[in-house]
Structure formats: C-alpha cells, structure tokens
Amino acid sequence: xxxxxxxxxxxxxxxxxxxxxxxxxxxxxxxxxxxxxxxxxxxxxxxxxxxxxxxxxxxxxxxxxxxxxxxxxxxxxxxxxxxxxxxxxxxxxxxxxxxxxxxxxxxxxxxxxxxxxxxxxxxxxxxxxxxxxxxxxxxxxxxxxxxxxxxxxxxxxxxxxxxxxxxxxxxxxxxxxxxxxxxxxxxxxxxxxxxxxxxxxxxxxxxxxxxxxxxxxxxxxxxxxxxxxxxxxxxxxxxxxxxxxxxxxxxxxxxxxxxxxxxxxxxxxxxxxxxxxxxxxxxxxxxxxxxxxxxxxxxxx
Amino acid sequence: xxxxxxxxxxxxxxxxxxxxxxxxxxxxxxxxxxxxxxxxxxxxxxxxxxxxxxxxxxxxxxxxxxxxxxxxxxxxxxxxxxxxxxxxxxxxxxxxxxxxxxxxxxxxxxxxxxxxxxxxxxxxxxxxxxxxxxxxxxxxxxxxxxxxxxxxxxxxxxxxxxxxxxxxxxxxxxxxxxxxxxxxxxxxxxxxxxxxxxxxxxxxxxxxxxxxxxxxxxxxxxxxxxxxxxxxxxxxxxxxxxxxxxxxxxxxxxxxxxxxxxxxxxxxxxxxxxxxxxxx
Numbered sequence: 400x401x402x403x404x405x406x407x408x409x410x411x412x413x414x415x416x417x418x419x420x421x422x423x424x425x426x427x428x429x430x431x432x433x434x435x436x437x438x439x440x441x442x443x444x445x446x447x448x449x450x451x452x453x454x455x456x457x458x459x460x461x462x463x464x465x466x467x468x469x470x471x472x473x474x475x476x477x478x479x480x481x482x483x484x485x486x487x488x489x490x491x492x493x494x495x496x497x498x499x500x501x502x503x504x505x506x507x508x509x510x511x512x513x514x515x516x517x518x519x520x521x522x523x524x525x526x527x528x529x530x531x532x533x534x535x536x537x538x539x540x541x542x543x544x545x546x547x548x549x550x551x552x553x554x555x556x557x558x559x560x561x562x563x564x565x566x567x568x569x570x571x572x573x574x575x576x577x578x579x580x581x582x583x584x585x586x587x588x589x590x591x592x593x594x595x596x597x598x599x600x601x602x603x604x605x606x607x608x609x610x611x612x613x614x615x616x617x618x619x620x621x622x623x624x625x626x627x628x629x630x631x632x633x634x635x636x637x638x639x640x641x642x643x644x645x646x647x648x649x650x651x652x653x654x655x656x657x658x659x660x661x662x663x664x665x666x667x668x669x670x671x672x673x674x675x676x677x678x679x680x681x682x683x684x685x686x687x688x689x690x691x692x693x694x695x696x697x698x699x700x
Numbered sequence: 701x702x703x704x705x706x707x708x709x710x711x712x713x714x715x716x717x718x719x720x721x722x723x724x725x726x727x728x729x730x731x732x733x734x735x736x737x738x739x740x741x742x743x744x745x746x747x748x749x750x751x752x753x754x755x756x757x758x759x760x761x762x763x764x765x766x767x768x769x770x771x772x773x774x775x776x777x778x779x780x781x782x783x784x785x786x787x788x789x790x791x792x793x794x795x796x797x798x799x800x801x802x803x804x805x806x807x808x809x810x811x812x813x814x815x816x817x818x819x820x821x822x823x824x825x826x827x828x829x830x831x832x833x834x835x836x837x838x839x840x841x842x843x844x845x846x847x848x849x850x851x852x853x854x855x856x857x858x859x860x861x862x863x864x865x866x867x868x869x870x871x872x873x874x875x876x877x878x879x880x881x882x883x884x885x886x887x888x889x890x891x892x893x894x895x896x897x898x899x900x901x902x903x904x905x906x907x908x909x910x911x912x913x914x915x916x917x918x919x920x921x922x923x924x925x926x927x928x929x930x931x932x933x934x935x936x937x938x939x940x941x942x943x944x945x946x947x948x949x950x951x952x953x954x955x956x957x958x959x960x961x962x963x964x965x966x967x968x969x970x971x972x973x974x975x976x977x978x979x980x
Contacts, residue, residue, distance in 0.1 A: 417793035424849035
C-alpha cells in the first residue's frame with residue numbers, strides 16, 4: 400500500500416501539468432514583476448539595471464500620490480457601503496418572518512454574476528451628463544442637481560467606486576447570510592429567554608460570531624480598493640486629467656501606452672506590497688478569530 | 701409592547717429591503733427597456749418606463765452588425781477550455797498532494813496556495829510577455845492557458861478539503877483489486893468529489909465568461925479573438941449614438957449568466973462565495 404501511494408512516476412505525472420502551468424504564468428510573472436522593477440526596459444530591447452530609479456521616479460510623480468489617495472478613497476467607500484448594507488440586509492433576510500426572502504437574496508446577488516464591463520458601461524450610461532438616467536430622474540423630480548458625474552475632478556473617484564460597491568454588495572451579503580445561517584438557533588432562543596431585544600441580540604450574538612466572515616469581507620473590499628482598475632479604465636480613462644488614477648492604472652498606462660515597463664512594474668510591486676501589508680494588518684487585528692487562516696480561503700479574489 | 705416594537709421594526713426592514721431591491725434591479729430593467737427603444741425614446745420622450753414601440757431591430761443589429769455571435773462563440777470556447785484544463789490539472793495535483801505519500805507534498809501545496817495572494821492586476825505585464833514569448837499571441841491559447849493558471853490555486857483549495865474527507869480504504873480496496881493508481885484515481889476518487897467539481901466548474905466558468913483585465917491586454921486589439929466583455933466595449937470609442945443596439949448587446953452578453961444564476965441560484969452563490977467557506 401505504501402508503495403502504491405508513493406509511486407514516483409504517478410506523482411510526477413499528477414503534479415506536472417498544474418505546476419508547469421502555475422510556474423510559467425503565475426510564479427515566473429510575480430518574480431519578473433519584482434526583478435524588472437529595478438531595470439529601465441521598454442519591454443522589447445535590452446533591460447538596463449537602474450537600481451531604485453523607477454521607485455524614485457514613481458515616488459516623485461504627482462500621479463502616485465493621487466493614485467494612493469484614490470485607492471484609499473475607493474477602499475473606504477466600498478468597505479463602508481458594502482459592509483453596512485450587507486450587514487443590515489443579511490440580518491433582515493435571515494429573519495424567517497420576512498416574506499419573499501429568496502427574492503431579495505437573488506435581487507441583491509444578480510449584479511455579482513454580471514460582467515464588470517456590462518456593469519461599467521451600464522452605469523456610464525446612467526451617469527452620462529447629457530442623456531443619463533440619473534440626470535433625467537433628477538430633472539423629473541424637479542431638481543437642478545444634474546451633474547457631469549464622471550467629469551468632476553474631486554467627485555469622479557467616488558462615482559466610480561460606487562459602481563464597484565453596487566456590483567459587489569451582494570457578494571458580501573451572501574457571505575454574511577451564509578455566516579448567520581451557521582450560527583446555532585439555540586443562542587437566539589437563549590437570548591430571547593433572557594429578554595434581549597433583537598437589536599441587542601444581533602449586537603452581542605450575531606456580529607461577534609461573524610468575525611471570521613467580516614475579516615474576509617474587509618480583506619476583499621480593502622484590497623479591492625487598492626487594486627481598482629476596470630471601472631476606471633472603462634468609465635473615466637483616469638480622467639478628468641489624472642483625477643481618477645490608481646496604482647494599477649499607472650502601471651497599465653506605463654506599460655501599454657508609454658512602453659516604460661520597468662516603471663510600470665515598480666508600480667505593480669508597490670501594489671503587491673500594499674496588498675500584503677493589508678493582509679498582515681487585518682490578520683493582526685483579527686488574530687483571535689476562529690478557524691483557518693486566510694491562506695485557505697481565497698484571499699484577494 | 702415588545703411585540704409592537706418588533707412589528708414596527710419588521711415594517712421598517714421590509715421597506716429597506718424593497719428600496720434596495722429597486723436600486724439593485726432597476727438599472728438592469730432600465731437596460732432591458734432601452735435595449736428595445738429608439739434613441740428618441742431613451743433620450744427624450746420616455747427615458748424610464750417600458751418601451752412604447754418595441755424595437756426588436758436593436759437585437760438584430762447587435763447580432764448581425766456588431767459581431768455578437770463571434771464574441772459569444774469566443775467566450776464559450778475560451779470558458780469551456782479553461783474550465784476543462786483547470787479542473788483536470790487541479791484534480792490531478794490535489795490528489796497527489798492530499799493522498800499520496802512523498803516528501804515535498806506540503807511545500808507543493810503551499811506554493812500553489814500562494815497564488816491566492818497574487819492579484820491578476822499586478823502580473824498582467826509579465827503574462828503578456830510570456831504569452832508572446834510562447835508564440836501564443838493571436839490564438840485562443842493566449843487566453844485559455846493564463847485563465848487556467850490563475851484559477852488553479854482556487855480550484856486546488858476547493859478540492860483539497862474534499863480529498864481529505866475520503867476514507868483511506870478507497871485506495872486500499874482498489875489496490876487489493878489490482879487496479880493501478882491511475883484507475884483508482886479516475887474510477888474511484890474523481891466520481892466521489894463531483895460536488896466539488898461542480899463548484900469549481902461554475903466558479904471558473906463565470907470568472908472566465910466575465911474576465912476583462914487580462915482579455916483587454918491579450919486580445920483587446922484582435923477583432924477575431926475578442927470575448928464578450930470586450931465586445932460590449934466595442935461601442936465605447938466611437939461616441940456611440942446607437943444606444944439601443946448597445947443595450948441589446950449588453951443584454952445578450954448578460955443573459956447566459958443571469959439564466960444560469962436564476963436556475964441554479966443556490967449552487968452559484970455557493971460556488972462564488974466558497975472562497976470564504978473552503979474548510980481547508
């Protein structure tokens with residue numbers, strides 16, 4: 400039996416396809432990101448080692464501060480929006496006396512299964528300055544608050560972040576619903592016998608027991624803010640000016656528009672390091688949470 | 701007293717739930733409506749409600765003029781191939797690291813798990829370089845291989861828990877019956893983990909069907925290889941005046957995912973959120 404399960408030929412055959420694919424496209428890529436971030440390289444010709452020059456240039460670029468600020472704003476908005484709404488709705492929907500619970504669950508989850516490009520294009524047309532739904536709606540309500548939502552220097556990043564929050568709220572909602580389902584009903588019965596109000600019950604029973612789920616929710620939304628790209632690429636193109644630049648967008652433009660690969664990879668390295676910092680920080684803050692570490696559960700997806 | 705307060709609370713929460721259902725669904729309904737309207741209705745006469753005159757021609761336009769069938773076919777092909785490749789590689793790999801006996805199996809598993817921490821945004825530049833160096837640019841492989849690679853970590857995580865739950869006697873019985881390890885894997889183990897396989901298939905297929913970041917830089921400039929998420933953006937550059945056809949294209953791109961979700965709601969929700977529930 401031992402020989403059976405340690406057959407070396409079988410082991411190699413079993414692990415080779417996955418390891419090759421993973422090494423060629425993922426591992427070698429992340430190594431290249433850090434390695435070539437120390438080179439001046441246009442992506443085709445010879446790479447010239449320049450030490451920390453790319454990082455210095457990045458640090459001095461005005462867009463870098465804008466991008467980090469935007470990552471933070473994006474993260475704050477989507478975290479606040481998704482966690483607050485998802486918590487309220489998950490608790491409401493978990494109450495068996497609420498009618499049409501299945502309908503609400505589906506209604507909130509549907510945007511999650513849509514393509515991000517459809518969502519962005521849809522919201523671009525809703526927020527459109529001339530023909531958009533939102534401005535039409537404001538006009539119909541007799542308000543003169545109509546705006547060029549995506550063209551405002553200081554507000555555009557929030558508009559873009561809102562679209563992300565809108566699409567993914569249902570995801571955190573589904574996570575929390577599943578988390579609440581796993582809490583023993585005996586705890587609620589006990590709380591009821593003790594005469595606790597439902598607000599108190601949820602505050603002292605539901606929320607503390609969802610620590611693990613909240614850890615994961617925070618992880619996706621905070622790193623989601625730092626990684627923000629698609630919404631910006633599709634809806635604003637980084638504009639107006641550089642007002643909606645993010646780290647990923649700096650990287651994308653450096654590599655695919657101005658062919659400064661080394662510089663782009665320096666931005667990518669900073670992106671990875673910031674994500675790792677967030678993971679470590681959250682891991683520390685939630686260090687007494689139950690069950691398995693983040694490694695096991697699809698962080699950063 | 702207590703009872704009445706609960707009643708008022710329930711009404712308040714119901715109202716909130718309905719309000720957000722509207723915020724969540726009305727944009728999609730609005731998209732459906734305008735996919736069947738003329739520009740005049742969308743912009744001036746009837747921006748909010750059902751179409752007054754149903755313009756099915758928008759769908760004909762989307763289908764015939766804007767290459768939607770091609771994008772559809774590309775998405776389907778790339779998605780199906782990536783799913784097959786991911787599932788095959790992940791099943792084999794997870795079997796070796798979870799049930800076979802060898803020295804570096806833990807290290808191999810940890811290495812694969814690292815993929816969970818690598819954002820696809822960060823590696824898009826080297827991925828394009830690698831695809832180019834392998835001579836894959838301009839082929840379906842340029843999407844299929846990277847898609848499979850970036851989904852492997854997730855898939856092996858899901859399978860790992862399932863493989864661990866299978867009793868050792870399964871292989872012992874197969875061994876005594878004289879079946880090779882390959883037969884044992886294929887005829888005994890693979891059928892046992894089919895619930896996990898379904899989860900992985902749904903997750904990976906939806907992820908590929910909706911993928912934008914890599915597709916944008918790998919096939920964004922190639923009309924023949926574009927997938928639906930890129931096809932939808934076909935209108936973006938040219939100051940679109942044809943909103944109706946744009947809406948129709950977006951509806952066609954979204955319907956398969958929505959249908960799959962409506963039919964298999966519970967499974968899809970589980971597959972999409974399993975990252976948080978994988979029991980290691």
